[in-house]
Amino acid sequence: MKWQGRRQSDNVEDRRSISGGGKAIIGGGVIGIIVLLLNVFGGETGQQIAPILEQMQGGQGQQTEAAAPLSKEDEEMGNFVRVVLADNEDIWSKVFAENGMTYEKPKLVLFKGSVQTACGGASSASGPFYCPGDRKVYMDLGFFEELKSKFGAKGGDFAIAYVIAHEIGHHIQTLLGTSAKMRQEQQGKSEAEANKLSVALELQADFYAGVWAHYNQENLDVGDIEEALSAANAVGDDAIQSKMQGHVVPDSFTHGTSEQRMYWFKKGYKTGDIKQGTTFEEIQ
Numbered sequence: 001m002k003w004q005g006r007r008q009s010d011n012v013e014d015r016r017s018i019s020g021g022g023k024a025i026i027g028g029g030v031i032g033i034i035v036l037l038l039n040v041f042g043g044e045t046g047q048q049i050a051p052i053l054e055q056m057q058g059g060q061g062q063q064t065e066a067a068a069p070l071s072k073e074d075e076e077m078g079n080f081v082r083v084v085l086a087d088n089e090d091i092w093s094k095v096f097a098e099n100g101m102t103y104e105k106p107k108l109v110l111f112k113g114s115v116q117t118a119c120g121g122a123s124s125a126s127g128p129f130y131c132p133g134d135r136k137v138y139m140d141l142g143f144f145e146e147l148k149s150k151f152g153a154k155g156g157d158f159a160i161a162y163v164i165a166h167e168i169g170h171h172i173q174t175l176l177g178t179s180a181k182m183r184q185e186q187q188g189k190s191e192a193e194a195n196k197l198s199v200a201l202e203l204q205a206d207f208y209a210g211v212w213a214h215y216n217q218e219n220l221d222v223g224d225i226e227e228a229l230s231a232a233n234a235v236g237d238d239a240i241q242s243k244m245q246g247h248v249v250p251d252s253f254t255h256g257t258s259e260q261r262m263y264w265f266k267k268g269y270k271t272g273d274i275k276q277g278t279t280f281e282e283i284q
């Protein structure tokens with residue numbers, strides 16, 4: 001993606017040098033991009049997530065350790081993330097305005113190891129996620145190494161851009177009330193039925209990521225869309241389950257298959273029309 005010299009968002013909170021650096025527990029339980037934890041949201045607020053792992057050793061109560069300076073590469077990655085977030089701000093502000101609404105810009109928190117959020121404590125092992133409670137996206141960029149080495153994605157900068165745009169998709173669903181409505185509909189449903197609603201929500205976030213890419217075409221490099229599709233392919237529930245447990249259990253899917261994830265991203269990319277993100281009607 002062409003990003004050098006372009007506008008950077010001020011809405012990135014870089015906590016990488018203060019959050020439990022070096023103690024990341026990676027590799028235990030990456031269950032999908034953003035194991036967005038929707039299934040463990042409980043309570044009336046629908047905004048709490050259970051802690052994903054035991055509190056990290058040494059991280060009890062305070063996550064501040066001696067600040068470790070960021071490497072040049074870390075700095076560059078941070079700048080790239082700021083540009084992608086700025087692109088999302090510009091594009092969604094415009095799309096919302098066209099539909100008579102106002103886009104509220106979310107913050108994006110970069111961390112290493114572990115992090116505290118309004119949705120509870122989280123670690124790198126949970127993968128990038130969006131917390132509706134504080135309306136922030138949380139990411140440990142180490143996730144993308146894992147995506148390549150363990151899940152066979154191509155990697156590349158646009159894989160990261162896709163994941164950011166997917167998380168922003170959850171923010172849009174929060175602004176539009178889709179997430180709250182979906183959690184309400186999950187009440188009293190069987191686990192399989194509730195999972196289907198989760199799949200529809202996740203695929204719609206993939207669709208919104210595609211819409212974002214549609215409006216960002218002038219900045220795309222050859223191969224960018226393939227990088228996004230490769231990441232979407234790698235994080236399909238079927239791909240992950242067969243890798244982790246050797247077989248797939250469709251009723252337990254919460255994010256959709258590789259094919260579905262690629263399909264909805266592509267649909268958003270081709271149409272650029274937010275009204276066509278009809279995953280709730282189509283996923284039965």
Ligand SMILES: [Zn+2]
Pocket residue numbers: 033034036166167170202205
């Ligand atoms: Zn998601």
